[in-house]
Amino acid sequence: MECGLFQGLRELRERNWRAFPVPATSIDAVLLSHAHLDHSGYAPRLVREGFAGPIYCSRGTAELLRIMLPDAAHLQEEEAEFRNRKRATRHQPALPLFTTADAAAALAQVTPVAFGEPLTPGRGIDATFHPSGHILGASIVDVALAGRRLVYSGDLGRYDVPVMKDPVPIAAADTLLIESTYGNREHPDDDGTDVIVRAVERAARRRGMLLMPAFAIGRTQDVLYLLRELEEAGRIPRVPVYLDTPMGVAATAAYEKHRDEHDAAARHVVARGGRPFMPATFQVTRSVDESKALNDVDGPAIIIAGSGMAAGGRILHHLRRRLADERTTVLFVGYQAVGTRGRLLRDGAREIRIFGEMVPVRAAIMVTDALSAHADRAEILRWLRGFRRPPRMTYAVHGEPPAAAALRDAIVKELGWRADVAADGARVEV
Ligand SMILES: [Zn+2]
Numbered sequence: 001m002e003c004g005l006f007q008g009l010r011e012l013r014e015r016n017w018r019a020f021p022v023p024a025t026s027i028d029a030v031l032l033s034h035a036h037l038d039h040s041g042y043a044p045r046l047v048r049e050g051f052a053g054p055i056y057c058s059r060g061t062a063e064l065l066r067i068m069l070p071d072a073a074h075l076q077e078e079e080a081e082f083r084n085r086k087r088a089t090r091h092q093p094a095l096p097l098f099t100t101a102d103a104a105a106a107l108a109q110v111t112p113v114a115f116g117e118p119l120t121p122g123r124g125i126d127a128t129f130h131p132s133g134h135i136l137g138a139s140i141v142d143v144a145l146a147g148r149r150l151v152y153s154g155d156l157g158r159y160d161v162p163v164m165k166d167p168v169p170i171a172a173a174d175t176l177l178i179e180s181t182y183g184n185r186e187h188p189d190d191d192g193t194d195v196i197v198r199a200v201e202r203a204a205r206r207r208g209m210l211l212m213p214a215f216a217i218g219r220t221q222d223v224l225y226l227l228r229e230l231e232e233a234g235r236i237p238r239v240p241v242y243l244d245t246p247m248g249v250a251a252t253a254a255y256e257k258h259r260d261e262h263d264a265a266a267r268h269v270v271a272r273g274g275r276p277f278m279p280a281t282f283q284v285t286r287s288v289d290e291s292k293a294l295n296d297v298d299g300p301a302i303i304i305a306g307s308g309m310a311a312g313g314r315i316l317h318h319l320r321r322r323l324a325d326e327r328t329t330v331l332f333v334g335y336q337a338v339g340t341r342g343r344l345l346r347d348g349a350r351e352i353r354i355f356g357e358m359v360p361v362r363a364a365i366m367v368t369d370a371l372s373a374h375a376d377r378a379e380i381l382r383w384l385r386g387f388r389r390p391p392r393m394t395y396a397v398h399g400e401p402p403a404a405a406a407l408r409d410a411i412v413k414e415l416g417w418r419a420d421v422a423a424d425g426a427r428v429e430v
Helices: 010-017 043-048 059-086 100-109 193-206 219-232 246-257 264-271 288-296 315-322 341-346 377-384 401-415
Strands: 055-058 110-113 119-122 125-131 139-145 148-152 175-179 209-213 241-243 282-284 301-305 329-332 351-354 357-360 364-367 393-397 419-421
Touching: 043 059, 043 100, 055 059, 055 125, 059 100, 059 110, 059 246, 100 110, 175 377, 193 209, 193 219, 193 301, 193 329, 193 364, 209 315, 219 241, 219 246, 219 301, 241 246, 288 315, 301 315, 315 351, 315 357, 329 341, 341 351, 341 364, 377 401, 393 401, 401 419
Parallel strands: 055 110, 148 175, 175 393, 209 301, 209 329, 241 282, 241 301, 329 364, 393 419
Antiparallel strands: 119 125, 125 139, 139 148, 351 357
16 A cells, blocks of 8 residues: 655655565555655556556546656656766666656556445455545545455545545544644644735735745645635735646646535535636646746736745746846745755745856745645544544554654544554554
């Protein structure tokens, strides 16, 4: 179950190259909770190593994988090529972890299954996907085997936030794997709209550009949805919105298509003839030339582009073009990891390096942390309270060690359940 890539620091990324703990050919099937690469990105590598079985996932996940896996493979190939050209490698020659052909082979093995529809990934095993509300297609995976039930939360979404439905409650499990990304933190009380309103108002007043670095999948659709809602409520002026990310354009189309996963408010928008992810003046730019042409557009306008932490992607050329202009506003709508340009800007850098050039920062930098796609500590506990009886054993997974430990402690103290942090490489009985 699950097949992710280690991401982030080099030490973690190098783990992707270690031999897989069991032969890939010995695996019958893979169940994926959702399309984020830390949950799905190893699949092409597994296929490269000989895994030939089905990769089961929800329909929404299958659709997003078609966008993400080829892109991830392309980045792998580019990085290997770059290292070889610069001879910046200890491996001669540097190789991609997987290739575009491996990604295509993995996609051919992807087998979409509807939510709630039982499947049989192996003899005597039944499995069902339930919506977790985290991103499109994100699933809680429920596996029954020899009279025992293993439930894996996947990444858990949030309650009462736009677009996605709330996480589906699960009644029972023998063994529960619960994600703990925010196991020691609570999200801010606000819904992020006040900051968005201030950012758009500033751009409109100064006739400048509002740049929003955003991840293509999930966050971009949240932002488009909120901009449209705020426009319709008369809280912001209607200014042109440019979606400058081919991956974001494809992901937005996938979100529009899978309306069954939308919450009541988003479905209501469609029922009255609206388009949930389309502000009044909306334009997508696909080619690089179209993206560059935005350099000549005068504000007020909004550009949404990746990457979300300004580590790469088209947002870089917009930042280079506009950061030195005090009419510009930059609004960060996601987490900014240490060492990224996003983090430097958020921490108040007066100049940053883009394409080898120092760019002075005269733009206003704004931030909201309210748009997370992960349940926070209180929301995880709320979902756990939906169980009718405690699982025999609960393991906290997928969090930094302090977050996982804090969640375990909360489960033991507040719910009175048996719980522990899952140890890397441990074997447990279900
Ligand atoms: Zn995720």
